[in-house]
Amino acid sequence: MTTTTSPATATAPARPATPSTPAARVRKRLNSPAATIASILIAVLWTVPTFGLFISSLRPEDDIKTTGWWTVFGNPRFTLENYQEVLFGRSASSGQLASYFVNSLVITIPSVLFPLAFAALAAYALAWINFRGRDWVYIGVFALQIVPLQMALVPLLSFFSEGVSLGGVTLLPAWNLSDEEKFIQVWFAHTCFALPFAVFLLHNFVSQLPKDLMEAARVDGASHPKIFRSIVLPLIVPALAAFAIFQFLWVWNDLLVALIFAGGGNEVAPLTVRLAELAGTRGSEWQRLTSGAFVSIVVPLIVFLSLQRYFVRGLLAGGVKG
């Protein structure tokens, strides 16, 4: 595999002047103006909705509700009041998003760390520790990727709220979590649902580490935990980063799991739940929806734009999360 592709990749950078991919040739020959116009058209089509929302979030309430955002160029009036109101407003009808923002953070950080650590351990064991049934365990974990999380929601919720009982015998009591403690069940759910993909993605990387390196370390007397910590972990940092970004975006942007396991109150519910609620009950309060949407977008956007490299690498290595 590597032998067939490496010459090609080696020669490609040597002649940067000529377009060496077929797509570039297609683009070049399809009389260039048409191609340029088409690509600009798509780019505009993809950007304008977000742009319109952003502009609107900065306009006074009356303006948003009576004139289109495109009129702002003739009559520029901007304010930060919407953000002030939606984040810190005291009335129940305002967003109070600051509180939900904190919730989103509290939900997201452990929900990224736990699956990351557990999956790294599991991926190492599945790739480099010799034990009976290894392949079967890997296939099992791999197959779990395709189980939609909808399959687990109802029983998992009853597991938290009613415990487990078999034939009238209580095997596990209910967790009976209240208020802030509900974070625990959200973390738990997110961790469980993330693990199959996490193990799969990290296993792809860990198993490609050079075999000689591992055997050399073993012969030198390093134990598996030692190898894991001092050799494997540093080498798979890019993969860890890729998964961390995936999981961060997934958890921060998730609605379904949060709706079910966090409830709707401002003690636990994340931004997405609150925004969906605002969109449902106050669908025409555009001054809140626009600024609120932007509050929820800004963090993942920053994470995404600054760490895009890892994200793309992860995409190419593992497909998408199911």
Add this chain to the structure above:
Amino acid sequence: MTLVRAAAATAAARTVPGAGPPRRPFRPALRTVPLEALMDFADEAPKLLMLLYGLLAFAVVVGGLLLLLDVIPSWFARRREAALLAASTATTPGAPARSTTPADDAGGVPPPRRRRSVVNRREGGLALFFLLPTLLLLTVGLVIPAIRTVVLSFMDGRSENWVGLRNYTWMFAQDEIFRVLTNTLIWVIVVPLVATSVGLVYAVLVDRARFEAAAKALIFMPMAISFVGASIIWRFVYAYRSGEYEQIGLLNQIWVLFGGEPQQWLQNPPLNTFLLIVIMIWIQAGFAMVVLSAAIKAIPADVVEAARLDGVNPWQMFWRITLPSIRPALIVVVVAISIATLKVFDIVRTTTNGNYETGVIANEMYNQAFRFGQTGQGSALAVFLFVLVIPIVIYQIRNLRRQREV
């Protein structure tokens, strides 16, 4: 190969501490809280405490596990050494009979044997500890619940009586639910097709263009936006005000410019389903574009060169060279988007909540199980969703296998 990888790893290790920047923006936001809101901030303390507990639990669990893993092998090693020692002392009486010295026997011969055994020995106990958290969580959080959902799908709404297949026949008998199923079908056909096509066309168009990176980032950006955020963005595009007022929604404005009456876009079936599908396409096209663009760049230059010498035109180049070369990536993209589309929930819930005949399976499943208390019917819908995923995955696996054979 190893060197490159290691270099990449160290470069990455150097840049990852830079993961700090994303955190920076929102700290000031918390600090510049207006005075009146400072009181509210006291409400946040318990949450941050929970976060602290969570992080502590993480440190204890992971740290403890690593510590345990360190202790166990050394314990095993000590026991093994003791056993070896016992064995060697037991055999030494026979050693003098041989001509080799005991020192040779102890130092020269065993090491190679032990070396081989170190690498190939089965280490089930140790592996179990590495795998324990993952397997435990998967069993409790995914495997058992999934089995239980299948069981529940054969029971009534309160999970008390067996109803056989009634929940499944209900799906196809009820007009509304049948509508939900056909909507899902429309989603699964349209979204992968259009999103992949747009992504492919765009990838070809901007390949090696001057602003390639920026142009790609624009299309790719929606992937970072939550489905809820995306839905609000597009609801604003579809916003409606009656004819006598100025329009605030872009779509209605354009519609009016061309002489139409303003429409309640999201309330007109069947068009509204397609307008929701636009949102999903908007999100997924970036994913398709990135993966396909990488595939295009990986096409060997000599293939292109040969085709050019044969005098193919751009169209032929696209259909005969580009498309066949990126076929595997194309399949991966279509499959991934199909599965994501099957499970789409947030978009429908945020825009119409399944009203106006826009419902899809995942949304209906949520409504049945968590709003109407119809656990049985909700579970049946979940199982049906799972069943729909399976053929797609089988297709994918068969493709992967065929590639591996070639």
